[in-house]
Amino acid sequence: MPTPYKLLLAAIVAAGLLSLCTFESRLQLPAPVVMRSVHGVDGFEVRHVGFAGAGAEGLQPRFGLDNALQAGTPFVLYGDRIYRRAGPGGFIVRPRGDARARYLVEEHADRPNSHSGNITSLSISDIERRELLGRKFLRNSPADVGKDGLGQQALGFVRTVLVAPAPGLGVAGPSSGAAPATQAPLRPGRIDPPVEGGDGCPPNYSIDRLRRPLQFDAGAWAFRARADARSFACTANFIVVDSGNGARLQLDLLDANSTHLFQTWVALPFDEDATVTVERLRVNGQRLQIDVHRHPGKLPDGKPSARQRLRLVISMAPPEVAPPSTQPGGNGTDPAPESAASD
Template sequence: MPTFYKLLLSSLVAAGALTMCMTRSELQLPDPIVMRSVSGVEGVELRHTGFDRPGAGPFQPLFGLDDALRASYPFVLHRDKVYRRAGPGSFVVQPRGDVRAHYVVEEHADRSEDRPDRITSLSIREHDSHELLGLRYLRARQDEAGRGRVGDDATAFVRKILRTAAPAGGRLDEPPYGAAPVTHTPLRAGRIDPPVDGGDGCPPTYEIGMAASPRQFDAGAWSFRPWSDVDSFACTGNFILVASGDGARMLLDLLDPTGKHLFQTEVAMPLDARAEATVQRLRVNGERLQVDVHYRPGKLPDGKPSPRQRFRLVISMAPPEADPPAAALAVK
């Protein structure tokens, strides 16, 4: 049987099975269909059809943008944006322009308002030939809060069909930024908190995109989306430092004015996670990054407010030295 008719038959069988299942009181979804898998996938395009506008209604995708980013492809196209991976858990967001993806992941809504189940179909196709590579139906009951599990299952299915390198760290909620060597020097804290609505040393057009979730750094022509809300940013010369995370685990990303991602590290601080931080006085000299961090009061272990604090961080951006070859170790 020609391949085209095989694909058509599989789609019709799955659709017929779903229609029969809908007539039963207890819905039983058809098994996932895997036609073939591909390896070395660089990027995918995510599409949603038949859903309410985001935030405008109750019927939203079960495999959303966050799930597609969790799959850890080098880039994801969604609507008019391209999300390029920039280290574990973070992305540089730019206009898609003429960027194209070889594969399309499309979730279609089944809009039946008289049932307690929300059902969608997730198809994976080759962009140019429209060849169907895989199909899976997703379900989330309206009275359940299990969307995360549905999204995880869908992500695993997509990665089974469109194979790429394993996600760095495997988890989007706690990416391994790595910890570069750093020294902390306490400084005298100011009497007032620094402003957080602009970046120290940055152009006035730079801002934090408060409407995005998580909050993003917005440079106008592009934006930067870390895994956690952006708290502050600072600039010097041709460098931008974006701070996210929390008071106990600060995440720092260094970019240039074009959106090129240069460096990423986390800094552990002996402070309460609820302490809010603002980066100031950024300096970059060769492979050394220096920045002052002002902490607004968090809570002490006894529950009392902690005083304002300020530290100077000096971070080495030099790559770690490689271990000597085993043969060299054997020579005495």
């Protein structure tokens, strides 16, 4: 056969193969099916089936733990742990033990080697009634994952089927805001405290660096904030965990029994890249006294920065609600100011 004909035949074959691949990659997935929606769901379990190791051929679950924690339910079971909501954006993490959930969200790696873009299926079941509540197929190609916003399509489907008692309280929800606070400079020490903090805490308290975001680990339980836990400090039965940065502390107050008590953020006069440690904690009634240490480093202009220390006094008292009207002749008595916390 002459060479031009061979080239033409090869081109035709290549075009045919390309058209087949293109046709398969554009196959429409079945529409999502919702058999029944359930309201007031207190929690569910997440399982992944068929994702070998780090994922078959790079295939990763579309509906992961981060997505599940945004569903708004009071708890989520995942692997050998249970995640219970604790304050805005936070979760207390414990071994699951005998905990069970009535509802199961299961993602299967149905076609990890398919030319059609790696399809997974998400099924939601009522285990108690042995009933399938809904199913959705997801294309898992890199382009689709990028457009998906880290599983937002899957999350939206789960929220449609399993409706939480108070939707919108996921890890992306708002924090408690900024409580009234004052700042005063202190004389910096000659040495730096550990970057992770821990002043006044038992020796088994630490930052768990094997999980993301980094969690505060108290041994029997852990606290997962919205972002990486940076440092912590303790006094008596109280623990404060910082998950902010050099320009803004994000503070969560807990007790030794894992009860979440208070959350606030505080703007600091440092740059975001500054290394800041929560060095010391005192609790005096409705006020927190927190000493903050800025480690030496470099300023944004490249010049060296010295150690700095600040004392924060934060009011935990709820904001006073103004009366509907002020009647003349009232006693005009204000509550006595609270005594300052001792150093």
